[in-house]
Amino acid sequence: MPRLFYSILFYLAIPVILIRLLWRASKNPSYACRWVERFGFVPRIPIDQKVIWIHSVSVGEALASVPLIKALQERYPTYRCLVTCMTPTGSERIKTIFLKSVEHCYLAYDTPDAVSRFFERVHPSLCIIMETELWPNMINGCDKRDIPVILANGRLSLSSAKGYKKFSYLVRPMMRQLSWVAAQSGDDAIRFSQLGVNKEALSVTGNIKFDLIIDEALREKSTVLLREWRGPESRPIILAASTHRGEDEIILEAFAEIKSKLASVLLVLVPRHPERFNQVEALCLSNGMKVGRRSSGSIEPSLDVLLGDTMGELISFFGSCDIAFVGGSLVPTGGHNIIEPAAWGVPILSGPHLFNFTEASELLVRSGGMIICESAQWLADSCIQILKDDELRSKMGASSLRIADENRGALNRLLDLVDQAILR
Amino acid sequence: MPRLFYSILFYLAIPVILIRLLWRASKNPSYACRWVERFGFVPRIPIDQKVIWIHSVSVGEALASVPLIKALQERYPTYRCLVTCMTPTGSERIKTIFLKSVEHCYLAYDTPDAVSRFFERVHPSLCIIMETELWPNMINGCDKRDIPVILANGRLSLSSAKGYKKFSYLVRPMMRQLSWVAAQSGDDAIRFSQLGVNKEALSVTGNIKFDLIIDEALREKSTVLLREWRGPESRPIILAASTHRGEDEIILEAFAEIKSKLASVLLVLVPRHPERFNQVEALCLSNGMKVGRRSSGSIEPSLDVLLGDTMGELISFFGSCDIAFVGGSLVPTGGHNIIEPAAWGVPILSGPHLFNFTEASELLVRSGGMIICESAQWLADSCIQILKDDELRSKMGASSLRIADENRGALNRLLDLVDQAILR
Incomplete structure (x- = not known):
């Protein structure tokens, strides 16, 4: 019920979101490219291709995900990685680093129809979200389709946790739908647990940014x-x-x-x-x-x-x-x-x-x-x-x-x- | 001209200010006391009594001003100190520390009529403002009456300086009316000078909070x-x-x-x-x-x-x-x-x-x-x-x-x- 209300609000906000996108595009024209992807019209991946989907909000998370994605490619050669992000700079970076070795598109806005289209077109077997940015309809979409969701390198600052707590009717069910939360630190883990993440789903893995290799x-x-x-x-x-x-x-x-x-x-x-x-x-x-x-x-x-x-x-x-x-x-x-x-x-x-x-x-x-x-x-x-x-x-x-x-x-x-x- | 515009805005804002005062009073009833002082109806000081006026916004500044005021009382026994502040906690503290040895009232809101009444009733020979909080009509009132204004322990954070710069038409003339600015640090002094304080009026005295005596x-x-x-x-x-x-x-x-x-x-x-x-x-x-x-x-x-x-x-x-x-x-x-x-x-x-x-x-x-x-x-x-x-x-x-x-x-x-x- 709170998610329905949230979805309605999201639909109502779409004109504002489009205006913001245009305004950003006026400063950085790449915001105007591939905007249809943001409504779930992303390139299709052949249905017989198994997919691991990794979501990185922007450049920072994209860079942090590089060693993870390289390891995944090595471990699971039959899977193809799909890397999504929200910003053009993130997108640029992903394309430069991985060239054609991964699929890439923008993440769809969190409305039920866009999310549906996204899943239908890329049909992931596993979702890995880097660090932060959880979207209720997206997570619910994974849950409905029985796609496990891992929050990798999970972090939650004190002030974000406070923000989430204000919308706990919406946030709590979403947090319970996460299959695994790999928190950066004990502090983060405590905050995730307070927001409703299941104890069995929580572990402190440390920060994968430390696993940087300088060749x-x-x-x-x-x-x-x-x-x-x-x-x-x-x-x-x-x-x-x-x-x-x-x-x-x-x-x-x-x-x-x-x-x-x-x-x-x-x-x-x-x-x-x-x-x-x-x-x-x-x-x-x-x-x-x-x-x-x-x-x-x-x-x-x-x-x-x-x-x-x-x-x-x-x-x-x-x-x-x-x-x-x-x-x-x-x-x-x-x-x-x-x-x-x-x-x-x-x-x-x-x-x-x-x-x-x-x-x-x-x-x-x-x-x-x-x-x-x-x-x-x-x-x-x-x-x-x-x-x-x-x-x-x-x-x-x-x-x-x-x-x-x-x-x-x-x-x-x-x-x-x-x-x-x-x-x- | 910018000051006239500012004064008109201030008058227009008075209903809002009164509502805020009432709202604060609902949480801390002392805000409801002596509110007439905020419109300049402060207790009169006999006209033949010479007055040094010290303004401390709140508790922090009031405490910092204690050694200064004690020194002034000793040095200038023929003068009486008037200590103003803006908050009830500041007022409480001033009354507790100085008992009846100083005059005390709230500072008047910065409208021309309230400021006039304030000056007419307390007729200071010198104005010392602690640290921060400069009001254009108040400073102008001092200038018009030839009352020197010292900004003591002056500080100006980077973000305050940015705020002031946005209203430089109003702020610059006010800064030029200051007789002396005794800045806490070189950084503060640079920022005051960029806002228009005369070079000759500027000095770096250090922070008087260091002159604390533990008896x-x-x-x-x-x-x-x-x-x-x-x-x-x-x-x-x-x-x-x-x-x-x-x-x-x-x-x-x-x-x-x-x-x-x-x-x-x-x-x-x-x-x-x-x-x-x-x-x-x-x-x-x-x-x-x-x-x-x-x-x-x-x-x-x-x-x-x-x-x-x-x-x-x-x-x-x-x-x-x-x-x-x-x-x-x-x-x-x-x-x-x-x-x-x-x-x-x-x-x-x-x-x-x-x-x-x-x-x-x-x-x-x-x-x-x-x-x-x-x-x-x-x-x-x-x-x-x-x-x-x-x-x-x-x-x-x-x-x-x-x-x-x-x-x-x-x-x-x-x-x-x-x-x-x-x-x-």
Whole structure:
């Protein structure tokens, strides 16, 4: 009954959703492509092809799912993976990484008819949802068709849990329909259980983002980049990764302060969203910085800021810097993947908003590998201290690497759950 | 012209403001008292009495102004201090601390007529505004009457500065009318200058909250309290001070975890707002805790949680604990006075939202006296570690005390400005 009410509301909201889609398309034209998929008109998969369906909301979850999907392809060669997402940037990334080795489309909006069409066309045998984003009709559709649902790398921040609790009539039945919830941490597990997930369905597997593999090719690329960026002057390099609107100002304020103490320092600034590349470049210029673009291929030795305006390269940048700041944390976004710089053994700086990474950030901060900074001044002071003190820098790097290494293993625990679901 | 427009809007908003006042009064009846003062009908001060007017928005600013006001009373015995505030809790505190030694009333709403009446009735020779809250008509009223305005302990967070910038037509002339801005930190000073404060009017005096004096009477009271709370079992004591709605849940979750490791630990829980005392008590009970109230005078040895439901005692509690958590920091309030526990030399824990105390928190965290925790688990882990490790505990305490001691002096710098203003 609450789900019926929810579905009616969803139908009523569709004009608004379409207007929002158009508005987004005006800023990022790829939102206008393949919109029929959002109503369930997705490409058909031949009916005799068995399908494992993995849903990743956006880029972060898509990247986290890569090792999982590669392992699934190896383990279950007779199945084909379907990877869905909600955003064009997520879609781009999925296509670049997997090429034609997986099926890919947008997830349908959560109305009963769109969901039906989606299931009819892709007929999955198993549904794996990455981290977050549960849709009542979608989950109910799985339940009705006897498709097991695994929430992989499940996380639920305190505030999301509070939001869910307000709609517990709708959320509770949905949570009970989940076959397995593989929670990132004990805190997440407690919150899922409070929202109605069955005790037998709950386990704490840890965060599969720790199961990141940095291969030789990547290492080589990073070494080459690092040499190029350091230049003959042997410049210290600060990477500011995945920055959001409002963060770049703080980063640039801190950077001006750092430059006044360490003139040769280079800032590699990588905004999270491509549609902001031009704005951020203009901001750097208005702050009196000399800016270059990574996409130009070359780097002049006189640059102050290198704008990382390419896609999919960030992981290698973490290996080409002395300090990595990870964004989405000075504004209340909840942080981005701080495990990637940890896996490279780089000292990490972050803002205070880390609610999507509380466990990893606790491990990193308490080990000494990461420092939380609350202001431009604080960021500047920390950078200057770390850049000037070689011992501190290598100690922080070693700590972050140790945390990254010690916490691997979630992927195998998750694959065990998948085995159970497929073989049941 | 923008100020005229602002005044018209303010008049139009008065019905809404009155409804909000009534709504607040329904939760805290003292909001219904002395409401005529908010329209400028404040008690008259004899016209031949010279007046220094100090405005403190609420409790935090009122407490910060105590050493300043005491110094002013000593320096300028022919002047009488008028202390205004906006909230009933601020008003209570002012009356308790100063008894009849100062004049006190609410600040008038910022409409031209209320402001006129206010000035006519209290005719100040000097206006000192504590920290924040500048009202265009009020500042303009000072300017018109040639009353110097000092913004003391001035702070301006990044987000407030952004808010002000949106109304720069209104804000810029007001900022230019300030005679002196004594900023807490360089960051604050830069932001004030960007908003139009004259360079000559700007100085960085530091934070007068560091000029806190813990006298012998207070020390004795704390020692007695500590002995009582420790009891024969010599219980470890965690103080959670100035907690807000949404924080108590996290504190209690952490406390349950701590208790599972250190059974004898006592939590002293002090909500920031008296109207929440009963709610928080109920929350503790529903979490299965045995709760007592400080106001009852006695403490049973079997209590898990002691609810600090008295007013004005918090400062002594900081001297009666092993660890002090300071609230308003796990929710986006921006933190409360972390300098008070530092002055007692106590290890400090805080949530991540510290935007009202960025400089003090940077000093404390970088010295090792304070730890920022982002989750219940993190709080619990930190408490357990600190309580178990005597050396760490005394090291953290010594660091926080050192920071408190090293940063005194802002009060004297501020008093120099007052001298200039009075003697000019």
